[in-house]
Amino acid sequence: NAGVTQTPKFRVLKTGQSMTLLCAQDMNHEYMYWYRQDPGMGLRLIHYSVGEGTTAKGEVPDGYNVSRLKKQNFLLGLESAAPSQTSVYFCASSSGLAGVIEQFFGPGTRLTVL
Amino acid sequence: ILNVEQSPQSLHVQEGDSTNFTCSFPSSNFYALHWYRWETAKSPEALFVMTLNGDEKKKGRISATLNTKEGYSYLYIKGSQPEDSATYLCAFMSGTYKYIFGTGTRLKVLA
Numbered sequence: 001n002a003g004v005t006q007t008p009k010f011r012v013l014k015t016g017q018s019m020t021l022l023c024a025q026d027m028n029h030e031y032m033y034w035y036r037q038d039p040g041m042g043l044r045l046i047h048y049s050v051g052e053g054t055t056a057k058g059e060v061p062d063g064y065n066v067s068r069l070k071k072q073n074f075l076l077g078l079e080s081a082a083p084s085q086t087s088v089y090f091c092a093s094s095s096g097l098a099g100v101i102e103q104f105f106g107p108g109t110r111l112t113v114l
Numbered sequence: 115i116l117n118v119e120q121s122p123q124s125l126h127v128q129e130g131d132s133t134n135f136t137c138s139f140p141s142s143n144f145y146a147l148h149w150y151r152w153e154t155a156k157s158p159e160a161l162f163v164m165t166l167n168g169d170e171k172k173k174g175r176i177s178a179t180l181n182t183k184e185g186y187s188y189l190y191i192k193g194s195q196p197e198d199s200a201t202y203l204c205a206f207m208s209g210t211y212k213y214i215f216g217t218g219t220r221l222k223v224l225a
Contacts, residue, residue: 042215043158059212103148103160103205103213
């Protein structure tokens with residue numbers, strides 16, 4: 001099993017460009033999450049999904065959109081990238097009842113917006 | 115705004131020393147607390163999931179305790195080894211599928 005994978009691993013964008021980050025998991029997990037990691041701050045939740053076809057806003061959703069068309073995939077989109085979105089993005093998934101089951105994290109995507 | 119604090123931010127210990135660090139979280143609306151181990155250039159990996167006041171969990175030389183009434187959890191490492199060097203994260207969940215992460219404690223074990 002590959003676990004949680006993220007594509008791409010690195011990306012450099014210019015301000016105003018758009019891109020989509022892909023998260024895939026092969027563990028049949030119901031719950032999936034997108035976080036961003038910035039220096040001096042904890043992982044902050046951007047959006048999450050509690051099942052195929054559902055999405056919800058997290059702590060810092062502005063400037064991002066997500067989709068969960070297939071259970072195994074959770075896409076994070078930036079429609080018009082801004083330098084403030086320079087960050088490392090982590091995807092995570094978990095099964096069963098959220099909270100009592102640990103999250104499994106992907107390797108991260110390092111995004112730089114110039 | 116819910117806040118999760120971890121202390122210390124970083125520490126260096128000698129190989130063989132035992133150490134502990136703290137995660138403080140809101141004492142109301144507690145649902146779960148997670149501990150993760152995050153090595154440089156890798157992904158966070160779960161150590162413990164704690165849900166009940168008074169929970170004690172152990173995995174090898176690492177253990178954790180939970181006090182939901184006063185809002186803290188301790189992580190202990192007995193006989194630290196260089197391979198224990200990592201950032202240790204805690205994440206608090208208040209029952210809304212959302213986790214609030216602390217900024218972590220960076221541990222460096224010196225050989």
